[in-house]
Amino acid sequence: MEHLDCMECAAKMEGKIREMPSVFFASVSFTKKELRVISKENPDNLIPQLLSVCRTVDENIGIVPPSDKGDFKTEIYEIPTLDCAACAVKLEKLVNRQPGVLSASISFATKTMKLTAKDPDSLIPELTRKCNEVESPTEIRKKQRPTKAQKKSAAKKEASFLERLKSEKSQLTIGGLLFVIGMLMHYQPAGLFAGLASIGDYFFFVSYLILGGPIVYTALKNITHGEFFDETFLMTVATVGAFAIHEYPEAVGVMLFYRIGEYFQDLAADRSRDQIMDAVDLRPEVVQRVTASGTETIPAEEAEVGDILLIRPGDRIPLDGIISEGETQIDTSAVTGEPKPVLAAVGDPVDSGCVNMTGTIRIQVEKVLAESMVTRILDSVENAVASKPKIDRFITRFSRVYTPIVVFVAIAVAVLPPLLFGADWDKCIYTALTFLVISCPCALVISVPLSFFAGIGAASKEGILFKGGTVMEALSNTKAAVLDKTGTLTEGKFKVRSIVKTAGKSEDEILALAAAAEIYSTHPIAQSIVTCANEKGLSLPKLTSMQEIAGHGVKANLNGEDIYVGNEKLLALSGISVPTLPENKEVGTDVYVAKGKTLLGRITISDAIKSDTIEGIKDLKALDITPVMLTGDNEKSAKAIGSLVGIENIHAGLLPEDKLSEMQKVRKEIGSVLFVGDGINDAPVLAGADVGAAMGSGADAAIEAADVVFLNSNVDAISKAVRVARKVIKTAWENVAFALIVKIAVMIMGLLGYANMWVAVFADTGVTILCILYAVRLLRVKF
Numbered sequence: 068m069e070h071l072d073c074m075e076c077a078a079k080m081e082g083k084i085r086e087m088p089s090v091f092f093a094s095v096s097f098t099k100k101e102l103r104v105i106s107k108e109n110p111d112n113l114i115p116q117l118l119s120v121c122r123t124v125d126e127n128i129g130i131v132p133p134s135d136k137g138d139f140k141t142e143i144y145e146i147p148t149l150d151c152a153a154c155a156v157k158l159e160k161l162v163n164r165q166p167g168v169l170s171a172s173i174s175f176a177t178k179t180m181k182l183t184a185k186d187p188d189s190l191i192p193e194l195t196r197k198c199n200e201v202e203s204p205t206e207i208r209k210k211q212r213p214t215k216a217q218k219k220s221a222a223k224k225e226a227s228f229l230e231r232l233k234s235e236k237s238q239l240t241i242g243g244l245l246f247v248i249g250m251l252m253h254y255q256p257a258g259l260f261a262g263l264a265s266i267g268d269y270f271f272f273v274s275y276l277i278l279g280g281p282i283v284y285t286a287l288k289n290i291t292h293g294e295f296f297d298e299t300f301l302m303t304v305a306t307v308g309a310f311a312i313h314e315y316p317e318a319v320g321v322m323l324f325y326r327i328g329e330y331f332q333d334l335a336a337d338r339s340r341d342q343i344m345d346a347v348d349l350r351p352e353v354v355q356r357v358t359a360s361g362t363e364t365i366p367a368e369e370a371e372v373g374d375i376l377l378i379r380p381g382d383r384i385p386l387d388g389i390i391s392e393g394e395t396q397i398d399t400s401a402v403t404g405e406p407k408p409v410l411a412a413v414g415d416p417v418d419s420g421c422v423n424m425t426g427t428i429r430i431q432v433e434k435v436l437a438e439s440m441v442t443r444i445l446d447s448v449e450n451a452v453a454s455k456p457k458i459d460r461f462i463t464r465f466s467r468v469y470t471p472i473v474v475f476v477a478i479a480v481a482v483l484p485p486l487l488f489g490a491d492w493d494k495c496i497y498t499a500l501t502f503l504v505i506s507c508p509c510a511l512v513i514s515v516p517l518s519f520f521a522g523i524g525a526a527s528k529e530g531i532l533f534k535g536g537t538v539m540e541a542l543s544n545t546k547a548a549v550l551d552k553t554g555t556l557t558e559g560k561f562k563v564r565s566i567v568k569t570a571g572k573s574e575d576e577i578l579a580l581a582a583a584a585e586i587y588s589t590h591p592i593a594q595s596i597v598t599c600a601n602e603k604g605l606s607l608p609k610l611t612s613m614q615e616i617a618g619h620g621v622k623a624n625l626n627g628e629d630i631y632v633g634n635e636k637l638l639a640l641s642g643i644s645v646p647t648l649p650e651n652k653e654v655g656t657d658v659y660v661a662k663g664k665t666l667l668g669r670i671t672i673s674d675a676i677k678s679d680t681i682e683g684i685k686d687l688k689a690l691d692i693t694p695v696m697l698t699g700d701n702e703k704s705a706k707a708i709g710s711l712v713g714i715e716n717i718h719a720g721l722l723p724e725d726k727l728s729e730m731q732k733v734r735k736e737i738g739s740v741l742f743v744g745d746g747i748n749d750a751p752v753l754a755g756a757d758v759g760a761a762m763g764s765g766a767d768a769a770i771e772a773a774d775v776v777f778l779n780s781n782v783d784a785i786s787k788a789v790r791v792a793r794k795v796i797k798t799a800w801e802n803v804a805f806a807l808i809v810k811i812a813v814m815i816m817g818l819l820g821y822a823n824m825w826v827a828v829f830a831d832t833g834v835t836i837l838c839i840l841y842a843v844r845l846l847r848v849k850f
């Protein structure tokens with residue numbers, strides 16, 4: 068469920084859903100934002116009715132079906148005409164009320180709309196029409212991603228004279244010039260030019276038509292749709308009221324500076340948006356494709372899988388591929404945040420976005436542009452902002468209450484003192500008008516999502532991909548970091564360290580038998596056994612009836628006898644006793660090999676700890692996060708690794724399903740949990756954690772299920788991600804506090820007679836610009 072930010076509302080929705088005739092059982096979880104339904108018919112068919120019932124409690128609620136439900140789709144659309152944060156809130160509310168819409172989320176930070184429906188594309192014409200009735204012009208279109216060259220071309224396109232005349236700059240210039248002339252006439256020395264002051268009033272009137280006309284027109288149009296508390300209405304009432312009490316210079320001046328503030332506010336927001344996207348947009352314009360006659364330059368999107376591309380020193384690798392010729396040093400910092408160059412040669416995979424440093428190489432394309440790393444990073448940043456965090460939803464709800472309250476206070480300030488205490492009407496009305504100017508919540512509505520946008524962009528430059536603002540919020544509150552061992556704390560590169568024989572077989576025979584059983588497994592431990600056998604040039608026996616037993620090992624058959632290769636649990640399950648073996652001096656994982664009911668030997672395999680693991684665990688502890696290890700490895704090996712890296716809380720010998728239950732115990736004991744893993748068997752735990760994180764070197768299933776991805780696969784990236792999340796949340800709340808303190812201070816000053824409309828305009832648009840700049844600085848902060 069989306070936009071569910073009230074525990075009481077969740078309880079009310081649950082009660083109303085249970086009253087539906089076709090529903091046997093319903094549960095609405097506020098913490099997980101989930102709705103579970105058991106009904107007579109397919110629950111998917113009830114979604115429109117469920118949505119209708121839920122919206123009687125909260126009209127903005129959205130229901131998003133699970134991702135595996137093929138009947139529903141979520142699409143991202145652009146709204147390029149969106150030029151106001153308050154308008155984004157208004158349109159989101161409108162779209163969520165339309166038939167067929169399960170959920171809609173509009174982000175002013177990216178000018179995008181995330182829409183969930185059975186057929187989102189078919190709803191766009193009607194949604195566009197409805198939005199234009201409230202906010203015109205509104206254009207909703209399929210997400211387009213112009214290249215940098217196309218952006219430059221569009222920027223250079225010359226507008227017609229009429230378009231230039233209607234432009235914001237022209238209105239500000241002409242209106243501002245007339246305002247200055249009016250001011251010179253109005254404030255000329257008394258008696259010097261008789262009647263000139265009254266002529267100046269006409270200049271004020273014309274200037275107001277130019278500057279305030281579009282605002283007044285929009286306000287009147289919105290009133291017909293019941294919108295009384297948007298910024299256009301507030302500015303219209305404030306300035307028309309100033310005219311009514313003959314404060315002509317102030318009425319036009321406030322509108323002029325409001326329009327100037329809005330212009331710079333939009334400019335700052337647009338440039339911030341472009342700056343963030345340019346920082347993460349590493350897509351190439353063209354590539355050099357190798358042909359029979361040499362090389363040809365083609366657009367990057369035209370390159371196909373299998374093409375050979377030429378990459379010279381200094382070039383950015385354009386697409387994901389494998390080196391087919393040459394050797395070089397690769398700078399991966401743009402993708403992983405890791406400054407250390409990596410040596411790459413023939414057969415090594417390379418990611419797009421990295422820079423070729425030393426030698427000329429050729430790569431064979433493995434993924435087209437739309438599927439390459441550079442596009443995945445861009446998608447991650449764009450889509451992450453579409454997921455609104457709790458603070459963003461809170462500010463949206465707060466602004467709906469805050470603005471009307473300030474308006475009613477303004478009315479009280481204007482009316483009550485003159486009626487009750489005989490105060491001066493003009494002074495009280497003037498003070499009330501300053502309240503209206505200051506009541507616009509734009510600073511709050513813009514700065515919060517922009518803080519998350521900048522933070523997500525900054526994190527991507529460090530090789531950390533967040534999949535939503537909600538993930539940042541959850542990560543900032545994390546109390547425990549639950550870590551898988553293999554591939555997370557260690558390199559995941561296993562080697563056979565020792566072989567102990569027990570039943571007359573040689574070490575090579577035991578190794579060959581184990582390799583034959585593990586030859587088809589993708590597990591790193593199994594592969595290390597096969598690699599060791601191949602390096603020794605051993606001939607592997609042919610086994611039949613091979614069966615993998617999850618969390619235990621492999622059972623096979625050789626000439627009618629059962630072969631077992633796995634851990635002690637497999638031996639116990641098969642009724643094989645383990646004789647007393649020499650103490651293992653090697654710290655690692657023990658793999659036992661048995662034939663029939665006889666144990667043949669033990670192979671010990673160990674993994675190297677990552678170079679940054681010890682420092683990474685220290686950083687987590689410094690952030691007051693408790694590190695916990697969950698592993699399927701044996702307890703001896705796990706404790707040995709734990710003592711080396713500084714982890715005391717260790718749970719070893721776990722099956723995949725055990726990890727989830729152990730993680731839930733950690734959550735009860737310590738608090739909110741971050742789980743970090745890299746294997747396919749980690750996917751359920753990743754999905755069940757408060758925040759699931761995957762190492763970039765891990766399995767695709769784990770990366771898909773994760774909320775955060777560490778592209779460099781470093782342990783120190785975990786603490787860096789927490790610092791980014793906490794900094795973003797802190798920045799968002801600092802902006803909220805700053806905006807509210809300034810607005811409240813100016814209101815108090817107005818009541819005491821020390822603040823006029825000019826100060827109120829600064830408290831509105833000026834504060835908004837400052838909040839935007841403060842949020843965007845996150846892009847340059849080093850974490």
